[in-house]
Amino acid sequence: MISVITGASAGIGAAAAAELSRRGHRVVLVGRDESRLKAVAGALSGPKGEVLTCDFGSLDDVRRLAALLREHYERIAVLANNAGVMSPHRRMTPDGHELMVQVNHLAPFLLTHTLADRVDRVVTTSSRAGRSGRIDPDDLSREGRRWNGWLQYGDTKQANALFTVALADRGVAATCFHPGLIRTGFAGEARLMRLSLVIPGFAKPPEHGARPLVHLATHPDGVERSGGYYSGGRFERVPSMSDPELAERLWKASLGLVGA
Numbered sequence: 465m466i467s468v469i470t471g472a473s474a475g476i477g478a479a480a481a482a483e484l485s486r487r488g489h490r491v492v493l494v495g496r497d498e499s500r501l502k503a504v505a506g507a508l509s510g511p512k513g514e515v516l517t518c519d520f521g522s523l524d525d526v527r528r529l530a531a532l533l534r535e536h537y538e539r540i541a542v543l544a545n546n547a548g549v550m551s552p553h554r555r556m557t558p559d560g561h562e563l564m565v566q567v568n569h570l571a572p573f574l575l576t577h578t579l580a581d582r583v584d585r586v587v588t589t590s591s592r593a594g595r596s597g598r599i600d601p602d603d604l605s606r607e608g609r610r611w612n613g614w615l616q617y618g619d620t621k622q623a624n625a626l627f628t629v630a631l632a633d634r635g636v637a638a639t640c641f642h643p644g645l646i647r648t649g650f651a652g653e654a655r656l657m658r659l660s661l662v663i664p665g666f667a668k669p670p671e672h673g674a675r676p677l678v679h680l681a682t683h684p685d686g687v688e689r690s691g692g693y694y695s696g697g698r699f700e701r702v703p704s705m706s707d708p709e710l711a712e713r714l715w716k717a718s719l720g721l722v723g724a
């Protein structure tokens with residue numbers, strides 16, 4: 465059973481890889497840094513893991529990754545779209561998109577869209593921050609609206625949930641989840657995140673954040689509750705994260721932006 469996990473070099477993705485491997489999945493670890501990925505692969509307790517590098521800051525690199533996965537695997541049991549970034553500074557990619565929009569939404573959108581016919585279920589790491597998202601499918605990078613890192617991050621995590629809804633509408637088993645506040649390298653440049661990590665007991669270890677991913681990757685919920693957003697051990701309905709009309713507008717805009 466092949467499970468592809470993006471953002472597997474650290475944090476929640478690495479912890480999920482360890483647990484899925486323990487349960488017998490053959491895990492394909494995706495990230496930017498080969499040596500970090502190899503260290504995670506070397507610590508797996510189950511079937512030998514595979515390492516594939518890809519920088520989501522380049523859509524061509526995502527196309528290359530998708531082609532490689534298609535070449536190597538007839539079926540993928542789980543595609544875990546987990547890679548993500550939060551930057552308090554506005555950065556643009558060579559493809560012309562704000563960095564978080566591309567890494568957190570457009571890259572996994574393109575990867576999933578290219579692999580959808582091969583994948584049994586898609587699990588995406590969203591966030592409670594998606595509740596504050598005010599996504600505008602015609603202005604994903606907030607060119608014409610107020611920008612700060614958390615506003616943009618919230619939009620991208622709302623996008624993860626809306627993408628899940630659109631996938632489910634197309635017959636792909638897809639769910640997304642909030643991992644909790646997890647002690648990882650995530651948002652290391654953001655003061656708010658650094659502050660929350662110094663409060664003892666406030667942030668949980670990566671294994672805690674990996675639990676919902678593993679649940680949705682292995683439990684019937686990951687298929688039977690397709691389209692759902694899972695948080696705190698239950699499915700939650702957040703109107704702005706489950707609006708089918710907005711999900712369709714985002715789908716069409718994203719198709720155009722990645723040229724699919």
Ligand SMILES: NC(=O)c1ccc[n+]([C@@H]2O[C@H](COP(=O)([O-])OP(=O)(O)OC[C@H]3O[C@@H](n4cnc5c(N)ncnc54)[C@H](OP(=O)(O)O)[C@@H]3O)[C@@H](O)[C@H]2O)c1
Pocket residue numbers: 470471472473474475476477494495496497500518519520521546547548549567589590591592642643644645646647648649650651
């Ligand atoms: N930690 C939290 O409290 C929290 C809360 C809610 C949601 N989340 C979400 O959880 C997910 C995992 O984050 P984490 O907390 O485990 O943080 P993390 O330890 O920083 O891991 C992030 C992962 O994303 C990968 N990544 C970052 N930029 C990339 C790029 N340009 N191309 C390819 N891969 C890239 C990183 O790979 P490299 O080794 O290449 O850097 C790393 O494996 C993210 O989607 C995040 O939004 C986290």
